[in-house]
Amino acid sequence: MPLTSRLPQVALAAARLPNRHAKNICVALKEIASAVLRRLAELRPLTIAAGHGVPISGGKAVQQLAELATNFPMPSSGRYVRESARMDENGIVSLPPKPPDNLPAAAMLVGAVAAAGTMFAVAARRRIRTNRTIEPVA
Secondary structure: OOHHHHHHHHHHHHHHOOHHHHHHHHHHHHHHHHHHHHHHHHHOOOEEOOOOOOOEEOHHHHHHHHHHHHOOOOOOOOOOOOOOOEEEOOEEEEOOOOOOOOHHHHHHHHHHHHHHHHHHHHHHHHHHHHHHHOOOOO
């Protein structure tokens, strides 16, 4: 059985296990994926078409595939790092909660800083104008 055909079976088995086993399954999936990448790199393909994104070709693509195969990173954060999705024969049963969206808070902070900076600049300009128009009393 080819190595890549085992991935869906392992993923389905992992989804049925309690969360305390998820890290071990993630390590096993990483090892399988790393082995698949090493095998692909050994083939030295002229073009790489992963099924998503635009196909890439050329020597740099082959070199980058080889580098990825030797240094396959395990994510340290993300939606599925601490808790895996739950699946059964019918599909997805449950998903871990979405991570918080920090963009609105960051946008509000940038807006508040910009507003404070603008108010400071306007106040400084007014202070300069006021100081210029006051003539010393003799």
